[in-house]
Amino acid sequence: MVAVGLWWAQLWGTLQEGGPGSPPAWPWLFTAGGKRDEELILPINSSLSVTLHQDQLKTTTTAAISKDFTEDRVWLNGREEDVGQPRLQACLQEIRRLARKRRNAWDGDPPPSSLSCKVHVASVNNFPTAAGLASSAAGYACLAYTLARVYGVESDLSEVARRGSGSACRSLYGGFVEWQMGEQTDGKDSVARQVAPESHWPELRVLILVVSAEKKLTGSTVGMQASVKTSPLLRFRAESVVPARMAEMTRCIQERDFRGFAQLTMQDSNQFHATCLDTFPPISYLSPISWRIIHLVHRFNTHHGDTKVAYTFDAGPNAVIFTLEDTVADFVAAVRHTFPPGSNGDTFLKGLQVRPAPLPAELKAALAMEPTPGGIKYIIATQVGPGPQILDNPCTHLLGPDGLPKPAA
Amino acid sequence: MPLGGTMACEKPLAVVTCTAPVNIAVIKYWGKRDEELILPINSSLSVTLHQDQLKTTTTAAISKDFTEDRVWLNGREEDVGQPRLQACLQEIRRLARKRRNAWDGDPPPSSLSCKVHVASVNNFPTAAGLASSAAGYACLAYTLARVYGVESDLSEVARRGSGSACRSLYGGFVEWQMGEQTDGKDSVARQVAPESHWPELRVLILVVSAEKKLTGSTVGMQASVKTSPLLRFRAESVVPARMAEMTRCIQERDFRGFAQLTMQDSNQFHATCLDTFPPISYLSPISWRIIHLVHRFNTHHGDTKVAYTFDAGPNAVIFTLEDTMADFVAAVRHTFPPGSNGDTFLKGLQVRPAPLPAELKAALAMEPTPGGIKYIIATQVRPSTLWGFFSCQRGPPRLGPAPCPYRVSGRKPECLWLLCFIHLLSKEAAGHW
Numbered sequence: 001m002v003a004v005g006l007w008w009a010q011l012w013g014t015l016q017e018g019g020p021g022s023p024p025a026w027p028w029l030f031t032a033g034g035k036r037d038e039e040l041i042l043p044i045n046s047s048l049s050v051t052l053h054q055d056q057l058k059t060t061t062t063a064a065i066s067k068d069f070t071e072d073r074v075w076l077n078g079r080e081e082d083v084g085q086p087r088l089q090a091c092l093q094e095i096r097r098l099a100r101k102r103r104n105a106w107d108g109d110p111p112p113s114s115l116s117c118k119v120h121v122a123s124v125n126n127f128p129t130a131a132g133l134a135s136s137a138a139g140y141a142c143l144a145y146t147l148a149r150v151y152g153v154e155s156d157l158s159e160v161a162r163r164g165s166g167s168a169c170r171s172l173y174g175g176f177v178e179w180q181m182g183e184q185t186d187g188k189d190s191v192a193r194q195v196a197p198e199s200h201w202p203e204l205r206v207l208i209l210v211v212s213a214e215k216k217l218t219g220s221t222v223g224m225q226a227s228v229k230t231s232p233l234l235r236f237r238a239e240s241v242v243p244a245r246m247a248e249m250t251r252c253i254q255e256r257d258f259r260g261f262a263q264l265t266m267q268d269s270n271q272f273h274a275t276c277l278d279t280f281p282p283i284s285y286l287s288p289i290s291w292r293i294i295h296l297v298h299r300f301n302t303h304h305g306d307t308k309v310a311y312t313f314d315a316g317p318n319a320v321i322f323t324l325e326d327t328v329a330d331f332v333a334a335v336r337h338t339f340p341p342g343s344n345g346d347t348f349l350k351g352l353q354v355r356p357a358p359l360p361a362e363l364k365a366a367l368a369m370e371p372t373p374g375g376i377k378y379i380i381a382t383q384v385g386p387g388p389q390i391l392d393n394p395c396t397h398l399l400g401p402d403g404l405p406k407p408a409a
Numbered sequence: 410m411p412l413g414g415t416m417a418c419e420k421p422l423a424v425v426t427c428t429a430p431v432n433i434a435v436i437k438y439w440g441k442r443d444e445e446l447i448l449p450i451n452s453s454l455s456v457t458l459h460q461d462q463l464k465t466t467t468t469a470a471i472s473k474d475f476t477e478d479r480v481w482l483n484g485r486e487e488d489v490g491q492p493r494l495q496a497c498l499q500e501i502r503r504l505a506r507k508r509r510n511a512w513d514g515d516p517p518p519s520s521l522s523c524k525v526h527v528a529s530v531n532n533f534p535t536a537a538g539l540a541s542s543a544a545g546y547a548c549l550a551y552t553l554a555r556v557y558g559v560e561s562d563l564s565e566v567a568r569r570g571s572g573s574a575c576r577s578l579y580g581g582f583v584e585w586q587m588g589e590q591t592d593g594k595d596s597v598a599r600q601v602a603p604e605s606h607w608p609e610l611r612v613l614i615l616v617v618s619a620e621k622k623l624t625g626s627t628v629g630m631q632a633s634v635k636t637s638p639l640l641r642f643r644a645e646s647v648v649p650a651r652m653a654e655m656t657r658c659i660q661e662r663d664f665r666g667f668a669q670l671t672m673q674d675s676n677q678f679h680a681t682c683l684d685t686f687p688p689i690s691y692l693s694p695i696s697w698r699i700i701h702l703v704h705r706f707n708t709h710h711g712d713t714k715v716a717y718t719f720d721a722g723p724n725a726v727i728f729t730l731e732d733t734m735a736d737f738v739a740a741v742r743h744t745f746p747p748g749s750n751g752d753t754f755l756k757g758l759q760v761r762p763a764p765l766p767a768e769l770k771a772a773l774a775m776e777p778t779p780g781g782i783k784y785i786i787a788t789q790v791r792p793s794t795l796w797g798f799f800s801c802q803r804g805p806p807r808l809g810p811a812p813c814p815y816r817v818s819g820r821k822p823e824c825l826w827l828l829c830f831i832h833l834l835s836k837e838a839a840g841h842w
Binding site: 230232233236237240241263266267270271273274275277278279280281282284288291294298 | 636643677680681688697704
């Protein structure tokens with residue numbers, strides 16, 4: 001899911017998560033920035049996101065519990081991570097707490113000793129990690145969802161996911177999702193809820209322009225802490241700008257007002273990055289290529305005399321583009337022209353099929369941009385999608401019968 | 410300075426040449442509440458730079474033989490009908506009509522009906538965020554005032570040309586009070602501290618690019634006022650306290666406070682540009698590298714020893730104290746190795762070459778970007794000596810060390826020039842520049 005209006009991340013960001021218990025991964029589009037509670041991960045403002053289809057982007061997570069496991073272990077993209085890491089611990093503890101409390105059995109009682117068992121978790125993303133593509137959200141939502149299935153927990157998982165990574169709670173639903181900031185200090189009312197289902201806006205398309213898969217310079221957690229601490233503009237944004245924008249964005253979605261949706265998406269992306277610049281020391285997530293993409297979108301829209309394309313950027317240089325189905329081909333043509341693929345011309349465009357379209361001469365003239373070969377590594381074309389899915393096929397498990405990650409195929 | 414042989418008459422009624430400084434805002438002006446009178450949405454504060462390194466030079470001549478007003482900028486004739494120029498000319502003429510005191514004896518009674526020819530040159534790139542509008546219009550206002558014998562406050566004349574130009578009417582540290590009146594009479598510049606106040610302060614201008622900026626300031630700030638919610642909040646709720654704090658830092662020579670606030674305000678200005686729709690970006694990749702360089706340099710030293718500020722362009726203005734200048738220039742040379750102009754890379758004040766300490770080099774941890782900075786101008790606030798700009802053709806007395814650069818080729822300067830410059834010098838000595 002792509003979140004629109006995030007407390008730190010942007011408004012839009014939802015990537016799918018897939019796999020045995022695969023919540024959608026989401027690149028949050030809309031970033032609000034900042035927490036009001038660092039431990040419970042409570043945001044300073046609400047946020048809104050779009051869940052993306054898992055056919056194109058997902059986190060796949062397998063969780064296995066066994067009385068033979070001697071300790072909790074976690075692998076991410078094949079590499080073992082430190083399970084003592086506070087976010088992981090917070091998730092595990094919260095899930096186990098809910099399991100103890102659970103009322104309804106899950107498909108019959110889970111093994112009675114499950115709570116005393118250790119868990120092995122393996123997770124893979126099919127997109128770059130830590131590069132502003134919302135991998136934390138996807139990952140933690142998937143973890144929450146998968147652990148819930150393993151432990152038979154059926155209650156609301158907002159808190160479990162949130163404790164891992166704030167915006168992860170929005171990955172627990174498909175379609176259009178808001179994370180209500182809540183007011184209670186215990187965070188019980190800081191929950192995600194669906195604003196509109198994935199079937200609501202079938203013409204909406206999403207293009208992820210992958211500029212760089214490199215790890216971002218300033219991590220989101222540290223970055224947003226600095227912003228909350230040092231940026232006067234951020235506080236004003238959270239208190240005085242976002243609430244009205246949440247209402248307006250909700251209206252745009254409900255009415256399928258693409259022009260309004262697009263303008264607000266771009267404005268909120270820019271404002272998020274503005275608060276990063278207003279941080280001290282300043283944070284810059286937009287690379288020169290990001291800026292060229294911004295200019296491309298504005299010139300494309302100006303040429304068409306309408307807002308037909310929107311960009312949004314999270315805490316990284318990659319662009320998430322929103323447009324309607326009837327504009328995808330033209331915009332992809334404009335992107336190819338401005339950022340000619342390197343050697344990967346055939347695999348430059350992944351995901352949904354996009355019919356090749358010639359670039360009209362007037363548009364080419366209107367864009368008036370020197371091509372930047374290789375500026376964009378590849379494009380993922382996708383659309384709005386459903387929430388977490390459970391995979392039944394045992395072949396999809398990432399852990400073998402021994403509880404260890406299967407060798408990569 | 411030749412006028413390009415464009416003077417059609419033999420004896421202009423009056424010819425005056427003046428120079429005006431560049432000023433660099435440390436609390437930024439961005440956004441107007443009145444487009445015609447050029448009234449800002451917030452106050453601003455600037456540092457006036459030394460004219461030895463950066464200046465606009467303007468000559469104005471009035472003659473009854475001139476048939477129309479004409480203006481040349483850096484040798485190229487400009488459209489004198491341009492609204493800003495017209496506003497300046499009209500305002501000066503209005504003040505001339507009102508003036509009370511004669512200028513060293515009555516000026517020629519018909520001066521107000523004469524047309525004026527104005528030529529102006531900058532010794533730095535125009536329209537690239539190096540405050541050329543400010544210096545230019547301040548110089549124009551000041552020069553026209555001398556030609557027409559106007560002695561009143563010139564804030565409005567300069568401001569009508571380019572808002573921040575009013576800050577170039579004073580040396581040292583200058584604030585432009587935003588004012589409250591709708592007629593703008595209280596939107597004036599005033600000196601906060603004289604140029605002699607902080608003698609250790611140094612300024613380095615890192616010229617990244619002399620190209621014309623993409624979005625002009627006037628259009629840019631209109632878009633910001635119209636579309637950026639953050640800008641309104643900045644103007645109303647952030648800048649007033651920052652003006653007071655900056656004033657305190659200057660008065661107390663608190664460099665750490667001055668530097669941090671300068672950087673924060675630069676960043677916040679650029680943040681409001683990003684919050685504009687469509688967004689405006691004045692910071693280039695090299696600008697960002699300079700920002701990172703400064704922060705790492707400061708972190709390494711465990712103190713805020715260097716500050717950056719950027720206007721509506723990619724060039725950086727660096728503030729530091731005299732004792733840090735050599736080290737920082739060494740860091741800049743290392744990170745942005747000069748191209749072929751190694752000898753002329755550093756202009757202006759002398760900076761002793763300093764080796765880059767190994768620990769600092771390691772701390773900076775930045776891949777060199779050869780040619781990223783075109784050149785550096787090292788300057789300061791406080792003039793080191795009295796300077797004189799006057800015609801040497803009149804013979805002695807020659808005040809000040811600099812030879813006169815303002816000869817009109819092939820012409821003997823008028824007597825008025827000498828009087829004018831003496832007058833300017835006396836004003837300078839009194840700290841009124």
